[in-house]
Amino acid sequence: MSSKVDEALGYEQARDELIEVVRRLEAGGTTLEESLALWERGEELAKVCRRWLEGARARLDAALAEESAQTGTGAGTEQE
Template identity: 90%
Template structure:
């Protein structure tokens, strides 16, 4: 499982997610992304402000994607472990 974390971290670094953004929790990143989208949809910002908001939104989306990919990897690993464990009657789970 540690290799999944290392791979995710390497992907995150390659994707240009900052160290500070890596420390954000999923809910924090999602909530900030919602606020960025709300501000962009409301309009009334200069082109420079809009571009900065869009760039921030892209960074936050990457953070959310990293969290979701990590959660998917953990679920897949847990399901793989569960199906590999023999059941009490000697049959592998899922082979019924």
Template identity: 90%
Template sequence: MTSNVSEAEETTVTGGAAEASEADRALGYEQARDELIEVVRRLEAGGTTLEESLALWERGEELAKVCRRWLDGARARLDAALAEDEETDTSGDGRG
């Protein structure tokens, strides 16, 4: 059976979730975001086969998860820093 899905896209889709996740974990936020933008652009442009569109959609979902993990991690770090500042403010003022 022949497929029009590129080899890289096929690896992402059929290469196993563990392999894709490991590669995606190495992506920085900006890299994942930029690739996601490109995936969306290609989907919006049309002209792809159903198989290509599905592969792009699945890749976009994985990239969105990578971006979400980065943003969640940044939020957690910010929350921790703010909580630390609050502790310092309340314990360092002589009233606590």
């Protein structure tokens, strides 16, 4: 369940917070409850990052398809 705050996070913000969550989990020294809360937060942040990356991939694919349609070439024809 993601919050409106998570949805408003940029990719870099979510990634940086996720890195911090992982660092804290790897360092240890937290209670079971704290560790579970960190893990759950990490899962949410990973989802935010995944949505951003999927959106970027879709935009890139659309731009490449548009360019290919304009030039009349098929995808991948420029590779050797």
